[in-house]
Structure formats: C-alpha cells, structure tokens
Amino acid sequence: MHPKYLSIKDFTYNLPEEKIAFHPLDNRDDARLLVFKNEKIQANTYRNIAAHIPEETLMIFNNTKVVEARLLFKKDTGSVIEVFCLQPHEIYADITTAMNQTGSVQWLCLVGGASKWKKEQVLQLRFEADATAYTLEGALIEKRSDCFVVELSWNGNFSFAEVLHHAGHVPLPPYIKRQDETADKSRYQTVFARYDGSVAAPTAGLHFTENVLSSLRQKNINTAFVTLHVGAGTFRPVKADTMLEHDMHSEFIEVERALIEQLIEQGNKVLVAVGTTSLRTLESLYWLGARLITNPQAFENELPFLSQWEAYEHTDTPHKTDALKALQVYLSETGSSRLVAKTQIIIAPGYTFKMIDGLVTxxxxxxxxxxxxxxxxxxxxxxxxxxxxLQNDFRFLSYGDGSLLWK
Known part of the structure; x- marks a missing residue:
C-alpha cells in the first residue's frame, strides 16, 4: 500500500498523562534506553549506549539550537499577545541569514490573541541586556491562511538570535503543561547545539553528555553532525483520515560538504541517526542526490526542495554512494562548502530506507x-x-526516555 492511503487510526495507542515527562532528569544520561534488535527488547540507560553499537559505526547528530521563540507582548490594557516565531520570511536565503539580521526582521508567526491586535498597532516588549533596557517592537504586516507575517524591530546592536535570547521564552512543547523555567534554557538544548533556528529540540540528543560522547569515541564509534532546524509542525497532529490529506511540514536542512564526503567514505558500514530529524536529513540527502543524477540542472537558480511524496515517486533508485557523489559534484561545481535545502519528506510504512541502519529516538x-x-x-x-x-515505566515524549531501534 502506498503511504498516501494509510489510516492514521492504525497508528495510535493510549498514552496516560502520568507517562509524560514534564521535567528532565537531574542527569541527562540517567535516561533509560530501550534497545530493540532482532525482535528482542533490552533495557539499559543512555550512559551505556556504546555497548549496543558496533565499532566503526558513524552516528549522526543534529546540532541545531533551540531559540527562545515565544515573545510575550503586553498591550496598554494589560492583556498579553503571544507571538510564536515559526520561521523566517521567504525574502531570506536561509535561517542563518535571518537570525543574523540586525535592527529588524520579518518572520512567519503564530499569534495568540490576534483578534486583539489591530493591524496599525505597534506592540512593544521591554527587555534587558548587560544591565541596559531595550525595546522590541512588533507590527502586523500580513495575514496568511496558517500564520501571520510580523515585522520585528529593535534598538541596540543585536542580531535577531540575540534578541530572542534576551526577550523570548523557551518554546516548550504544548503537551508539557507548565511555564518555562530558567533550567529549560539549558536542558531543552543538546550539549552540542550550535546553530540557532529550531523552535523544538532534537530530543533524542538531549540524553547525550560529554561522558557518553567520550565512551563512543573510546569504542571507535565516530560522530558527525547535520543541521535540521526543527519547526513547530513536528507537534502538529494528523487530523486527516488518511496521509494523502495531511500536509507535511517542511524544514530547513544544512549539511557540510565534508560530511557528505565522510558518508561516502563510510560506504556500507553501519550508520545510525540520532533523532528523527537527523534521519529525515540523511534520507533527504539520498533523494536530492537521486534527482541530480536524473537531472544535473535540477537545483539551478532555486533552493533544493524535497516534497513529501517525491521519495515514493522515483522510478530509479541509485546506490546511496552514487546519490551522495552527485551532491558532492553539485557542491564542487557551485563552489559551495555546504548544502542548504528544504525537506518535506514524510517517512511512513511503505518507505524503503536508503541511508540508515538504526535510529536513536x-x-x-x-x-x-x-x-x-x-x-x-x-x-x-x-x-x-x-x-x-508503557508497562515498564519508561517516560514519554520530549523530556522522557528513549530507544535504540535497529532496522
């Protein structure tokens, strides 16, 4: 069956609220780890994950950084309008460019209390940085079917990423029913987070500590990084009866040419994705490369984009090394050190994995x-x-425990 015709009702289960982790553990690597391999289940902790991964495996992590995307503007009446920054306006080439804007920026946002915000009204939010007061202003520019375009402007010589850090709140998932706390600034962030842009954490990576990463290196398990900026769409429920009617969210990915070359060198050795975002990035690389093999001019004058069903429509499925080499040639010919693209890929039963052997999630x-x-x-x-x-008291969702699943 084509995944388009899958019924989401076949992929549900009862999740009691008491199974959801509302706070992180005191120590990241104390999180429990369920290992599923060859039809068997073992229970351990993340501290010992290296014991379950063979030598010479390459593990791919997502080094995106969560930004404080929730901005709480107060009106003169005292009411609060929440602006949730989803992604940059299309006028910016990529998220990094938009995050580095100074003075003003246009962003696609969800607005809580939008009916109370008149289009000509400019909202203000005071914030402090280095013991100095600054002002962030918000103005409605355009209403779209699923979001608003908001222009945000500020005084002070800050990038937009710095403004969010000083003025915003951590965008905890909607199922964590509490206000964000100071500790969330560091705990809803991986220890290797580097590039600002996500509004949700790549949660599989939250359990890894420097000690765990060291234990991987000691076993000759290599680690490398991709960047997928996680959007709020990751939490969007599937409301359609079948997947055909579900519009999958798209997200920016950034991959260094050096990693593509490392993946080529890895060949048929084991590849493990840490997190669904890393997995979606790796599988997207394959299909983008496959398209280049068919049409070397596919990305000329446009941002490479992988639509949600493209992976199921290809008649030719080249070897993964050939697909990666096509990307390598493309980057070489364009003089680029990294691939920036958007992916909408949906991976569902019926999908044939091209890149990975295992998943930490x-x-x-x-x-x-x-x-x-x-x-x-x-x-x-x-x-x-x-x-x-569920029967063995594992903690669920973003701050919960996790699993190592082998294909």
Whole structure:
C-alpha cells in the first residue's frame, strides 16, 4: 500500500498523562534506553549506549539550537499577545541569514490573541541586556491562511538570535503543561547545539553528555553532525483520515560538504541517526542526490526542495554512494562548502530506507508523523516496543526516555 492511503487510526495507542515527562532528569544520561534488535527488547540507560553499537559505526547528530521563540507582548490594557516565531520570511536565503539580521526582521508567526491586535498597532516588549533596557517592537504586516507575517524591530546592536535570547521564552512543547523555567534554557538544548533556528529540540540528543560522547569515541564509534532546524509542525497532529490529506511540514536542512564526503567514505558500514530529524536529513540527502543524477540542472537558480511524496515517486533508485557523489559534484561545481535545502519528506510504512541502519529516538505521541516513521523502521513491532515501554515505566515524549531501534 502506498503511504498516501494509510489510516492514521492504525497508528495510535493510549498514552496516560502520568507517562509524560514534564521535567528532565537531574542527569541527562540517567535516561533509560530501550534497545530493540532482532525482535528482542533490552533495557539499559543512555550512559551505556556504546555497548549496543558496533565499532566503526558513524552516528549522526543534529546540532541545531533551540531559540527562545515565544515573545510575550503586553498591550496598554494589560492583556498579553503571544507571538510564536515559526520561521523566517521567504525574502531570506536561509535561517542563518535571518537570525543574523540586525535592527529588524520579518518572520512567519503564530499569534495568540490576534483578534486583539489591530493591524496599525505597534506592540512593544521591554527587555534587558548587560544591565541596559531595550525595546522590541512588533507590527502586523500580513495575514496568511496558517500564520501571520510580523515585522520585528529593535534598538541596540543585536542580531535577531540575540534578541530572542534576551526577550523570548523557551518554546516548550504544548503537551508539557507548565511555564518555562530558567533550567529549560539549558536542558531543552543538546550539549552540542550550535546553530540557532529550531523552535523544538532534537530530543533524542538531549540524553547525550560529554561522558557518553567520550565512551563512543573510546569504542571507535565516530560522530558527525547535520543541521535540521526543527519547526513547530513536528507537534502538529494528523487530523486527516488518511496521509494523502495531511500536509507535511517542511524544514530547513544544512549539511557540510565534508560530511557528505565522510558518508561516502563510510560506504556500507553501519550508520545510525540520532533523532528523527537527523534521519529525515540523511534520507533527504539520498533523494536530492537521486534527482541530480536524473537531472544535473535540477537545483539551478532555486533552493533544493524535497516534497513529501517525491521519495515514493522515483522510478530509479541509485546506490546511496552514487546519490551522495552527485551532491558532492553539485557542491564542487557551485563552489559551495555546504548544502542548504528544504525537506518535506514524510517517512511512513511503505518507505524503503536508503541511508540508515538504526535510529536513536524518544517515544512519540499517538497518531503522529513521528510514530509513522518509527513504524516504517521496525514495522508492526512498534506496538511491541511501545507496550513494553508503557508497562515498564519508561517516560514519554520530549523530556522522557528513549530507544535504540535497529532496522
């Protein structure tokens, strides 16, 4: 069956609220780890994950950095209008460019209390930096079907990323039903976070500490990084009866040419994605490369974009090394040190994995595209894995425990 015709009702389960982790553990690597391999389940902790991964494996992490994307503007009446910064306006080449803007920027946003915000009204938000007061202003520019275009401007010589850090709040997922706290600034962030741009954490990476990363190196397990800026769409429930009617969210990815070359050198050795975002990035690389093999001018004068069903429509499926080499040639010919693209890929049962052998991931919401991805990887065994986790007191969702799943 083509994934378009899958019914989301077949990918649900009962998740009691008491199973959801509302706070992180005191120590990241104390999180429990469910290992699923060859139809068998083992329980351990992230501290010992190296014991379950073979030597010479290459593990790919997402080094995106969560930005404080929630801005709370107060009106003169005292009411609060929340502006949730989703992604930059199309006028910017990529997220990094937009995050580095100074003075003003245009952003696509969700607005809580939008009916109370008149288009000609400029809202203000005071914030402090280095013991000095500054002002951030917000003006409505355009209403779209699913968001608003908001122009944000500020005084002071700050990049927009710095403004968010000083003025914004951590965008905790909607199922964590509490206000953000000071600790969330560091704990809802991986220890290797580098590039500003996400409004949700790549949660599988939250459990890794410097000690865990050191244990991987000691076993000759290599690590490398991609960047996928996680959008709020990752939490959007599937409301359609079938996946055909679900519009998958798209996200920016950035991959260094050096990593593509490392993936080519890895050949058929084991490749493990840490997080669904890393997995989606790696699989997207394959299909972007496959398109270049078919049409070397495919990305001429436009940002490479992978639509949600393209992976299921290719008649030719080249070897992964050939697909990666096509990307390598493309970057060489364009004089680029990194590939910047957008991906809308949806990975669901019926998908054939081209790049990865295993996945490190948290436990996901019922009826979500992330659960569909897990089901694509391990088939109907996803129920066995989730039942075990529920019956053995694993903690679920972003601040919860996780799993190592082998294809």
């Amino acid at each position: 948290n436990f996901h919401q019922p009826s979500s595209t992330l659960l569909l991805l897990v089901a694509a990887l391990i088939g109907d065994n996803w129920r066995k894995v989730y039942d075990y986790a």
